[in-house]
């Protein structure tokens with residue numbers, strides 16, 4: 157049993173081969189945090205870790221005791237204002253205006269498995285990845301509100317999944333104004349904070365700063381996890397590298413407003429929290445009802461950041477992504493967006509599809525513009541039926557032709573939005589998020605539908621399901637191109653307006669779930685103007701996501717590299733597009749564009765009817781090569797061999813699960829003249845296997861010798877410029893791809 161309760165000491169020990177997590181009931185009945193880290197033996201009592209001594213400027217819990225203060229002890233799910241002055245994990249506002257509570261230990265249960273969360277995305281256990289769950293109940297006697305803290309430990313992962321359920325067993329309504337999913341007090345502050353931030357077109361760049369006293373946070377108030385910040389955060393030891401050292405990470409399985417923060421107090425205790433953003437959040441917990449927080453995940457490693465990332469990749473691939481596409485290799489696609497934008501006809505689409513088929517592409521995706529009266533971004537959004545002016549044979553007719561070519565057919569939707577100029581808004585103006593008597597801001601000339609209203613969800617489901625059914629659609633790209641503003645729902649009373657952001661996202665999840673269940677074979681790809689909602693919550697519904705609207709290969713090194721810290725390669729849509737690149741105007745070789753897009757779900761997003769025979773031949777060869785190794789690219793163990801912030805020369809490696817195949821991408825961001833000799837040590841191989849090394853060049857494959865795994869790990873692979881051929885062959889944005897195959 158990987159969860160032990162020691163009754164005398166009232167200590168809980170969650171453990172597997174990799175980690176231990178220790179919780180203890182404190183002397184005032186609240187929960188203390190003792191330890192989360194590398195596995196330790198199961199011992200009965202770690203009371204010595206609860207350090208309670210007199211401290212100046214401290215308030216104490218008991219009238220005649222100068223030691224027990226919540227400021228002194230490390231806690232699991234702390235309140236504010238009853239001797240602890242740090243930011244709390246929760247706040248419950250009562251009818252008399254008070255927020256003081258006293259939640260004390262009531263009992264616990266250990267559950268074999270992992271209960272699912274109703275209406276929310278979460279990791280799940282299975283026979284191949286079993287988990288055990290500890291639920292600890294605490295009750296506030298005065299209000300009879302209970303909180304159930306839930307902890308699940310998987311047998312084969314260092315990651316612990318947490319969530320909290322509030323249950324109102326009392327007689328009065330209380331308001332939850334803060335309900336974090338996870339809070340943990342780490343016993344020191346010797347960490348660097350790594351956040352993944354950016355903007356449209358440059359999402360999830362890693363930023364590293366030393367942890368300092370006080371609060372540091374990232375958050376979103378946009379109604380989506382956002383381009384700007386990501387609900388994933390690492391705390392690493394300063395000396396930790398990609399290949400060694402300690403680090404923690406937290407991830408929120410949620411796609412709406414979030415807050416992730418660390419608070420370092422005067423005694424160098426680090427309180428790490430993640431959950432729904434308390435700003436603009438107020439949930440009416442009426443008698444007899446519950447509130448369920450989203451799930452949060454916390455990970456630990458003592459083996460460096462690649463190991464930390466690989467733990468998330470494994471957990472998401474095995475225990476978060478669901479359905480027919482889980483563990484399946486993803487199709488190579490062509491998307492017409494950057495080839496045509498809104499300027500397409502059925503004829504043009506068919507021409508692209510025919511060319512795509514010749515190149516070995518497997519899925520044709522029709523992007524924005526096929527529906528309602530959509531000719532530009534100003535009209536038609538919300539009217540999910542084909543536009544006869546563009547598609548005389550409808551979606552079914554087009555889909556049929558694409559299917560006849562031997563391609564799968566995918567379609568773009570933006571279910572959560574509407575243009576004012578749409579039948580939907582003309583008929584249901586009250587279905588938009590809007591504040592009464594106030595102007596409504598627009599983004600991309602569109603408005604957000606109120607998915608907190610069940611009838612809006614029903615309406616969208618019926619319309620979309622009809623198109624999916626009529627066209628026998630194989631893939632859906634679910635886009636979301638603006639953030640929420642003037643957030644208010646006409647369907648809810650004044651005292652529930654603080655619930656709308658969360659209810660909206662629950663509505664998004666519900667629509668996704670209904671469509672997934674009705675069309676279990678469809679591959680969903682989430683998107684939000686590129687990577688504006690790239691989070692673990694979305695992966696539960698859509699196994700892959702459009703990583704960014706910026707498909708420039710060099711910018712993608714930063715975006716895909718940054719994203720890889722928290723998310724698997726199988727989740728990242730990665731496309732080859734034109735050069736000069738439409739977002740940054742950069743000229744990069746087709747070889748490099750392909751090599752970067754290899755490390756994800758490969759697609760093409762350019763007009764392949766306008767390319768030269770030589771370029772087409774190169775694309776064909778690229779696709780052939782990718783297909784040969786795509787299970788490794790999508791599901792192999794991924795290593796960033798260049799550390800955080802080293803941008804000039806980047807090396808990425810994927811190694812197959814059986815360690816027989818490894819692929820190295822070597823990317824020269826800026827060229828260096830008369831460059832140094834370079835040898836790269838290759839991790840993750842079997843020491844006694846002999847690997848044959850081939851370099852894949854546009855002109856063909858070149859034999860680079862054969863070496864044992866131990867040689868490659870210790871002596872390294874020679875990747876000096878001189879080894880590329882002529883010493884002057886390399887340029888800025890030059891790249892090389894090496895395949896290492898066990899003989």
Ligand code: DGJ
Pocket residue numbers: 493523524568635637683684685686702704705
């Ligand atoms: C934003 C997406 O990120 C693009 O790929 C494309 O689908 C456009 N929206 C279409 O409006």
